Amino acid sequence: MTRTGWDVSSYQGNLPSSGIPGDFLFVKATEGSSYKNPYAPQQVGAGKSNGLLVGYYHFLTTEPISDQITNFYAMASNLGETRLPLALDTEVQWSSWQALANAMVAFAQHVESWTNIMLSPHTLFYVNKNFYDNLVPQGFPWGRWVWLADPSGSAPADSCQIWQQAPRPESWDANNNVDPDTFMGSDQDWANFTGATAPSPPTAPTQEDALMEAVTAPDGTRQDVVYVNPDGSVQHAWAADGSHFAGSENIGGVAKSVSATWSLGRFRVYAHGTDDHVYVKTSDGSNWIQDWTQLNMVMAP
Numbered sequence: 001m002t003r004t005g006w007d008v009s010s011y012q013g014n015l016p017s018s019g020i021p022g023d024f025l026f027v028k029a030t031e032g033s034s035y036k037n038p039y040a041p042q043q044v045g046a047g048k049s050n051g052l053l054v055g056y057y058h059f060l061t062t063e064p065i066s067d068q069i070t071n072f073y074a075m076a077s078n079l080g081e082t083r084l085p086l087a088l089d090t091e092v093q094w095s096s097w098q099a100l101a102n103a104m105v106a107f108a109q110h111v112e113s114w115t116n117i118m119l120s121p122h123t124l125f126y127v128n129k130n131f132y133d134n135l136v137p138q139g140f141p142w143g144r145w146v147w148l149a150d151p152s153g154s155a156p157a158d159s160c161q162i163w164q165q166a167p168r169p170e171s172w173d174a175n176n177n178v179d180p181d182t183f184m185g186s187d188q189d190w191a192n193f194t195g196a197t198a199p200s201p202p203t204a205p206t207q208e209d210a211l212m213e214a215v216t217a218p219d220g221t222r223q224d225v226v227y228v229n230p231d232g233s234v235q236h237a238w239a240a241d242g243s244h245f246a247g248s249e250n251i252g253g254v255a256k257s258v259s260a261t262w263s264l265g266r267f268r269v270y271a272h273g274t275d276d277h278v279y280v281k282t283s284d285g286s287n288w289i290q291d292w293t294q295l296n297m298v299m300a301p
Contacts, residue, residue, distance in 0.1 A: 060104070228255050266285075
């Protein structure tokens with residue numbers, strides 16, 4: 001059974017409460033660190049009135065990823081629970097494909113913990129063909145689902161869960177120009193996609209095997225975040241005011257997972273290496289005073 005749907009933003013304005021065909025609708029909720037689609041509440045309500053499953057997406061910019069996550073969470077919480085995965089619209093180029101990949105993975109790891117919003121704790125990455133091809137060398141899609149914009153007219157050769165085709169006029173759309181989408185999977189795939197029989201999220205971080213961890217200094221003056229990049233290196237970011245990240249650095253290493261602690265004036269990052277040994281790197285809060293050092297500990301593979 002072919003399942004079809006649509007995606008809309010503020011461009012479409014208010015939607016009719018009847019007459020929209022299909023199975024699903026993705027509504028733009030937010031963009032960057034502050035923009036919220038003013039039509040989103042009405043569009044979500046109209047989609048549900050039409051009997052569609054309604055999901056939400058965030059448009060990624062180059063603003064601090066933590067601010068964008070906060071913005072999306074606030075809006076998605078207000079819009080209510082959804083059976084569809086939350087989506088990340090990726091159309092803006094970062095300083096490098098690796099930097100963009102880092103941001104996408106960090107965003108996904110946060111989203112997949114939002115079980116109060118999503119029945120199926122997964123992320124759907126929206127990309128066009130160019131972004132798809134350039135992100136694949138970075139490990140894309142990192143076990144997540146793909147929403148591929150490919151207006152070529154024939155089914156895409158690249159693997160994806162949602163295929164967005166060329167915009168077309170629809171009588172129910174006031175602007176007569178809306179993007180149609182097709183779900184590319186079986187009935188069982190659809191059940192997984194809509195949370196009916198959803199598998200566990202592919203890389204949901206846990207305390208025991210985390211791809212990301214955030215810790216706060218004992219005096220509350222700063223927060224540090226460490227996470228594993230797609231290439232296995234460890235990234236460290238820090239915030240001094242509790243909201244905006246002040247900087248980010250790649251601190252090397254080749255890790256399966258990471259954790260971090262603040263203790264006795266020292267910030268330490270622990271890595272489960274790809275050789276299954278445990279490594280630690282130490283900072284005094286300003287400078288790294290000890291590079292990666294192997295501890296006398298071996299983790300289970």
